[in-house]
Amino acid sequence: MERRVPVATHWGSFVAVVDSGRLLRLEPRGDDPAPSPIGPGMVAAAEDAARVRHPAVRKGWLDGLPRGREGARGSDAFVEVSWDDALSMVSEELRRVRGQYGDSAVFGGSYGWASAGVFHNAQSQLQRFLALGGGYTDSRNTYSTAALEVILPHVIGGAPWSYQSRMPLWHEIAESCEFVVAFGGLALKNSQINPGGLARHRTRELQQRCRDAGVRFVNVSPIRSDTADFLDAQWVPVVPNTDTALMLAIAHTMLVNGWYDADFLARCCEGFDRFTSYLTGDGDGVVKDARWAAAITGVERDTIIDLSRRLFAQRSLVMVNYAIQRADHGEQPVWMSVVLAAMAGSLGRPGCGWGAGYATMDATGVAPGRRSVVSVPRVENPVTDFIPVARIADTLLEPGSTIDYDGQRLTLPHLRLIYWCGGNPFHHHQDLHRLTRAWQRPETVVVHEAWWNTTAKFADIVLPAATSLERDDFAAGFCDPHLVAMPKVREPVGEARTDHQIFAALSARLGYAREFTQGRSESEWVRHLYERTRADLRDGAVLPDFDDFWHRTLGVELPLLSGPFPGSFEALRADPQRFPLGTPSGRIEIFSAEIDSFGYDDCAGHPMWFEPVEWLRAGLADRYPLHLISNQPASRLHSQYDNGGHSLKSKIHGREPVTINPQDASSRGIESGMIVRVFNDRGSCLAGAILSDAVMPGVLQLSTGAWWDPSRPGRSGTLDRHGNPNTLTGDRGCSRLSQGPSAHSALVDIEVYEGPAETVLAFTPPHLEH
Structure with a gap:
């Protein structure tokens, strides 16, 4: 008999139709106006031939062959073993590596989105397990937004992701904005997703509301489809990696025509005079005007002048997408986009100013944020060593070497054991052949995986992981006020176990099971996290008890947060003395004395044009x-x-x-x-x-x-x-x-x-x- 079970995923909420334990299909929820087709596609993969059904160990590793043998990882056969043997191997390796080399020799690689759910968060589970065992080398920042995460605290203050609460929401844009310039576009395909799960998609309808309200959009991108057809956006094709040059020319045009907010720049910004000297070529003899930029960007001079005029003359919003900062000198277009917004006169005005990452997921610009949800308790990592997330191959190939990072000198640790759970480095990382060479260096690579993807094939010990459809949890999406129950839809395939079950078993072998599980079963953990969230609510907000919540198909709603938020540009504009930003000057740092003091030849004290290593004029x-x-x-x-x-x-x-x-x-x-x-x-x-x-x-x-x-x-x-x-x-x-x-x-x-x-x-x- 068919059974219908609500499920939440990264790409929306669905109803799973199950018969005798077999997943038949995933149907969109009736209240989702733009359901993603990715979700229903999960059915084909649920028990396909690529599923990891049993613990497996690479044959060469099991036979004790030298790890540096050319092509060992990635080409060997695997031997399926019992769970008891697999867990013994992993726990013994952790003991050996820590005892011989120290805790920093263990790398806790859990970079990636893993799957939706508050309790079964792969990164939280792995880091808790490794920290309780003595610690691990961690990574910092993300492949998605590393340049943005580092540069913005210098420019506008606050934590790396605090800008999310300081940008206009879509409904505010519809009400108050007239003109949007989107550097890198607004690709709707990206808004199918949300890190913690999603109740229903709203970005499409909110963008449509903006267009219906008369907001005009410009898509500055090499790809026309980076904005939806219904926005009727003006397409400005730009040579890839030259957005900064285009922005500089817009700023120069504003400057020489007097199209800029001199009052805001004087009261609320630091170092505009240093920056204008660069624009006019006082230091290098190069005037950053529209003619100069046209030769670099491929954008016509008249188009640059028109964009400059409209940004100042209309209530405007400068958007920058994440893609343009994943490039040589990726900090520069992010920094420069803030400068443009400050010059244009709309920063700190309703529905206008500046924002990043709109349409990157169905969260940014949709809601201001929700009350916090209680997550798996974090354990302080005793190891202070870390690496920038995208420098994993450097670390494996050149341990002991030093690199610069945000004003620091980091010594890259010697990693002997990699423990990867909830991500796919052979997706995220660049130059996969170089990563392959680096990946031969560690003594042991342990991976939790549901499928035999590339990362599993390049591991030594592969532990079969249950999917989000094969365990109980609840979803709480980023900026999404909905909590959605995620009852188990089906039993795990083969001998697959949840990450928590695996770490609990390993903790028992290593002597800290009680500390890791706190004496709770998985179902008790899920109930505990929900009830703690419910108990922590204030201001009269009420959630139903867990048993009631667990049977609600459409979930429940948490109260949304309300502004003004710390670092508000509106408050800064109104009174910069009373509401300073978290920068050294308390103002927007067009010139950063701190960055300038680092002495980097590839990132100076103010936004600049640096020629990329690889681009179409190279x-x-x-x-x-x-x-x-x-x-x-x-x-x-x-x-x-x-x-x-x-x-x-x-x-x-x-x-x-x-x-x-x-x-x-x-x-x-x-x-x-x-x-x-x-x-x-x-x-x-x-x-x-x-x-x-x-x-x-x-x-x-x-x-x-x-x-x-x-x-x-x-x-x-x-x-x-x-x-x-x-x-x-x-x-x-x-x-x-x-x-x-x-x-x-x-x-x-x-x-x-x-x-x-x-x-x-x-x-x-x-x-x-x-």
Whole structure:
């Protein structure tokens, strides 16, 4: 008999239809105005051939072969073992490595979105387990927004993510704004998701409300489809990685025409005079005017002047998306976007000013935030060592070397054991062949995984993990006021266990089970976290008790927070003496004396144009004349559910689609539907061609997240059969300030693939012995 169970996921809430323990389908909730098709695609992957069904150990590791053997990880067969043996191996390795090398030799790699749910948060579970055991080397910042996270506290103060509560909401934009310039666009495909889970999608309807209210949009991006058709946005194609030059020319045009808010700049900003000297070329002899920028950006001089005039003359909002800061000198466009908003005169006015990451997920701009939800108790990490998140390959290849980071000198630790849970480094990281070489260095790699993806295939010990459909939890999305029950839909596949069950068993072997579990079962933990959240509410807000909540299909709502929030630009504009920002000057730092004191040659004391290492005006473009944009996919979340039904339907001949402008395709004899080879000095991958003038000439668009499928795993330079763009991207930090990833600074070429047919094996498990 069919059973209907409410579920919450990263891409929305659904109703799971189950019969005799078998998942039949996921149906959108009736109150979701824009349900994502990714969710229903989970059904195809629920028990496919790629599921990790039993604990498994890499044969070479089990046989004690030297870890540095070329291609060992990624190419070996695996031996399936009992849970008792697997847990003994992991606990013994943790004891050995800590005893021989110290706690900092253990890396707690839990970077990634994992799955929705408050209790079964992979990062929280792993970090709690490792901290109780003595500590671990941690990572800092995110692949998504590392440059932004580091630069904004210097410029506007506050914590790295505090800007979220200081930006206009969509409904305020509709009410008060007239003109929006979106650097990097507003791709609706990205708003399918929310980190903690999601009740219903609202971004599409809120954007539509803005358009209906008469707000006009400009999409500054190499890709026209980075804004929805219904916005009727003006498309300004820009040479990738040149947004900063364009912004500087807009600022220069404002300056020389007197189109700027002199009062706000004088009262609320620091260092505008130092910055204007740079604009006018007093130091370097280069005037950053519209003619100068046109030659760099490909944007016509008249268009630059028009944007400058409209930003000042109308109630305006400068938006910057996350993609443009994942590039060489990615701090600069973020910093410069704040300066533009300050000059334009709308910063600190209702519905106007500045914001980042709109439409990146169905949270930003949707609601001001909700009351906090009680999460798994954090344990202080006794180890103080950390690495910037995107410097993992550097750390493995060059332990003991030093790097700059945000005014500090960091010594990279010698990592002997990697424990990865809830993420996929072979998706997030750049230059996967370099990562492959680095990945051979540790003595042991332990991974929790539900599927035999690339990270599992490159591990030594793989522990089968239950999915979000195979455990009890409740969802609390970022800025989403809804709490949604997540009852178990089905039993775990094979011998899969939840991360918590695995860590509880390991804690028992290591002698701290009581501290880790606090004597609670998983169901008791879920109830405890909900009831603690309920008890912590103030101001008369009431939630039902847990038993009532657990049976509510549509969930319950927490009260929303109300402003003004710390660091408010409105309060700053009204009285900068009374409401200073958390910067050294208490004002917006157009010039930062602190950053200037670091003496970095790639990030100065104010926003500047730095020529990228790889861009369409570089000498390397003679060999590789196309700029690769590896943006977020529409068919999955990062690499999650690449084996799901929706992602599989998007493939061309089983490979990731790559979009190319017809002009570039014609000169290479490429037609839609062909298998093509994309390549540079770092590697090559196969993809399926799509021709579209929505991508400007000179640009290729190949989304991230296809499970990496090298034809000779573990061997540098080998062909990727499936279409992962990080085969091609460079592993360089944005700058010495943030050390963030620079994935969007990559030059490539493309050709019709005429080699032998390469079968895609991304979703095929490795050879398994019993």
